[in-house]
Amino acid sequence: EAPLTPLQVRLRDPGNLRAWLTEGECDIAFGYFTDAHSELHCSDLFGQELAVISGPAHPLHGQAMSLEDYAQSTHVVFGSPFAAHSPMEETIDRALRKSNLERTQAVQVASMLLVPYVVAASPHVAALPAWVARQDARALPPQVRPMPMSLPPIVIRMLWHDRTHRTGMQRWVRQLVRTLTEELARSKEAITVPTRTHPRRGSRRPPPGC
16 A cells, blocks of 8 residues: 655654654654653554563573562663663663662663664673564574563554644554554564553544544
8 A cells, every 4th residue: 555655764852752743843753652742642552561681691591580680780771862761761770769779781772673682792681572572582592581570561652743633644654553563463472452542631532543
């Protein structure tokens, strides 16, 4: 469908996200948004549990890992050029502080796609969405473990501004994205698809497919 439709992808800037969507710099934003702007439309796409990965150089590679082992390891973390700390990493740090623990962030990378490669060649550990971790484990040697603490799933959301809310092409793209995530869930990968769509505060709930 629409094979000649141009698509541009760019890193999101949390500080300018609302302005980008409002002014037309971009039309849709995807990511783990813990505090979406109230005037933006928001739709949950899928949720994932987090997993821990480590490479052969880690002292506990091939063994179980306790919460203390995890905290005492050195970590590879993700932070974009626009934000030093991602919401996912901040969620982990808050959970550790509740247990009076703190981790050492040894390496920070600007792309989550680089994390498995750094971990595979170092004694560090990293946290990744479970589906991403398992996909990388097919080509790289990291061990994938469940997180040694209870954390809420990472919910990936789609945001857009009211200026594109009723535009035919934009409605079609948003529904296409939802369909693709639902197909991924049916493939038995480690994601769950919520059914919630969040309207803007003070607005009517948009109909399905908006």
